[in-house]
Amino acid sequence: MDRPPIAFDLPEPMRPPIGNPTEPALPRMIWAWIVFILFMLLLIPQSLRLNDANAPSGKDVVTKIERKIGSELGVESLMSGFADTKKDKYKQDIQDLADSARIESKAQKLRIVLCVEDKKPVVASDLTRLAKSKNPENVAFSKLYATPRPSKDEAMKLLESVKGDTVTEKLARVQVKEMYGDKAARAKEFKSAKSALAMIFGVAAMGGMVLGVGAWILYGVNRSSGKWKPKGIPLRDISLGQADRLIFLVVLIFLTYLGMGIILVPFGKKIDSIVEYLVFLPIFLVIYGATKFKIFGWQLTFEKLGISKINLKENALWAGGAFIANIPVLLVVLAITLLLEKFLPGGSHPAAEELLNHPGAVQIINIFVLACIIAPMWEEVCFRGLIFPAIAKVTGKPILGAILSSFVFASIHPQGLAGIFPLMSVALMMCAVSNQTKSLVGNIMLHALHNGATLGIALLVATIR
Numbered sequence: 001m002d003r004p005p006i007a008f009d010l011p012e013p014m015r016p017p018i019g020n021p022t023e024p025a026l027p028r029m030i031w032a033w034i035v036f037i038l039f040m041l042l043l044i045p046q047s048l049r050l051n052d053a054n055a056p057s058g059k060d061v062v063t064k065i066e067r068k069i070g071s072e073l074g075v076e077s078l079m080s081g082f083a084d085t086k087k088d089k090y091k092q093d094i095q096d097l098a099d100s101a102r103i104e105s106k107a108q109k110l111r112i113v114l115c116v117e118d119k120k121p122v123v124a125s126d127l128t129r130l131a132k133s134k135n136p137e138n139v140a141f142s143k144l145y146a147t148p149r150p151s152k153d154e155a156m157k158l159l160e161s162v163k164g165d166t167v168t169e170k171l172a173r174v175q176v177k178e179m180y181g182d183k184a185a186r187a188k189e190f191k192s193a194k195s196a197l198a199m200i201f202g203v204a205a206m207g208g209m210v211l212g213v214g215a216w217i218l219y220g221v222n223r224s225s226g227k228w229k230p231k232g233i234p235l236r237d238i239s240l241g242q243a244d245r246l247i248f249l250v251v252l253i254f255l256t257y258l259g260m261g262i263i264l265v266p267f268g269k270k271i272d273s274i275v276e277y278l279v280f281l282p283i284f285l286v287i288y289g290a291t292k293f294k295i296f297g298w299q300l301t302f303e304k305l306g307i308s309k310i311n312l313k314e315n316a317l318w319a320g321g322a323f324i325a326n327i328p329v330l331l332v333v334l335a336i337t338l339l340l341e342k343f344l345p346g347g348s349h350p351a352a353e354e355l356l357n358h359p360g361a362v363q364i365i366n367i368f369v370l371a372c373i374i375a376p377m378w379e380e381v382c383f384r385g386l387i388f389p390a391i392a393k394v395t396g397k398p399i400l401g402a403i404l405s406s407f408v409f410a411s412i413h414p415q416g417l418a419g420i421f422p423l424m425s426v427a428l429m430m431c432a433v434s435n436q437t438k439s440l441v442g443n444i445m446l447h448a449l450h451n452g453a454t455l456g457i458a459l460l461v462a463t464i465r
Contacts, residue, residue, distance in 0.1 A: 026241030234306030319445035376447035
């Protein structure tokens with residue numbers, strides 16, 4: 001049949017496995033799937049709870065809202081005349097601060113400035129709590145917004161106490177100065193490198209969208225003409241018994257990961273970043289051992305997994321092309337995710353959060369090595385090299401294998417329910433690259449590109465914040 005195959009149009013499941021046809025069939029290991037499913041039922045909920053944005057601490061709520069409105073105010077200062085002046089702009093944010101404002105002074109102050117921005121009366125209890133505070137800065141803050149309003153000289157003197165660089169404090173300085181006639185205060189305070197960065201990101205996103213759509217058109221044209229036929233995923237011709245052994249290896253990898261994490265927890269502060277490398281070292285030993293010793297009568301090789309130097313340039317091109325093609329997909333998914341975060345737990349990855357907290361040079365290098373070298377290698381072997389073909393074989397449906405393996409990949413990352421969707425879009429693209437090239441090398445490159453770009457953005461934001 002000469003027609004080009006559709007996406008994930010792999011050889012039929014009944015195709016005989018490659019190898020010695022006289023070799024006896026491997027016995028099934030159904031118990032390995034039972035252990036794997038039970039393992040996921042325990043691991044996935046735990047990972048999702050690690051970043052539950054529906055019940056964060058007061059400090060987390062303030063940080064989240066300040067990050068959101070900080071860039072908005074900066075962009076508005078650059079686009080004077082086109083600023084968003086809709087009514088009750090911060091109504092939801094004010095409501096979200098209600099619980100934490102009962103105990104957290106940062107939340108109280110943020111709620112006050114947001115009420116003023118929305119031209120609403122400030123919450124009296126916030127002023128009362130700040131006025132009773134033992135912190136002189138909190139007391140000064142409450143007097144700035146008290147009724148009756150202080151004189152201009154008194155206000156300027158009180159404003160000297162509001163000298164921090166948070167969005168709340170910047171907004172307070174702007175509002176107080178505007179109360180006494182300084183119309184240029186807002187543009188001076190928020191016209192910063194951060195707002196310029198937001199504009200650059202916007203332009204880059206538009207450019208990425210155009211390039212990504214172009215990549216999809218190019219792929220569609222060449223695919224329909226039969227030039228870019230998928231080669232199929234590595235291990236596509238395995239038997240059911242071999243699929244069982246793949247999933248057993250996955251369980252072994254996860255047990256090793258969790259076991260090393262538990263063992264090294266007491267030493268975490270003493271050996272600092274080295275502890276994370278010690279966690280991953282046994283995983284690579286397990287993977288290497290699987291290529292040297294038989295797993296219940298069957299032995300893997302790196303070539304079978306799709307890891308070799310063959311077609312290295314071609315794999316690199318597919319990785320780069322897939323990265324560009326995934327930009328419009330990811331932008332759409334991220335937009336949907338922002339909406340879902342209002343209803344579902346969500347958050348950013350701990351590695352990105354660590355970069356936003358201004359780590360030192362050693363920590364930055366450590367984060368990038370872990371995220372762009374170590375994680376892509378073992379995660380691609382585990383999820384696209386083992387779980388994907390195993391599920392595809394057992395279900396007889398490669399697309400279902402891609403979806404389920406991508407869900408497992410996304411859900412074990414601690415970014416909450418809302419964070420599953422963008423991660424799944426990246427994982428599905430990696431499944432597509434694996435299917436296109438019959439290799440994991442392109443996947444590893446794509447994974448590294450994605451992680452590097454994400455962390456690079458976080459580092460740039462942290463640098464100018």
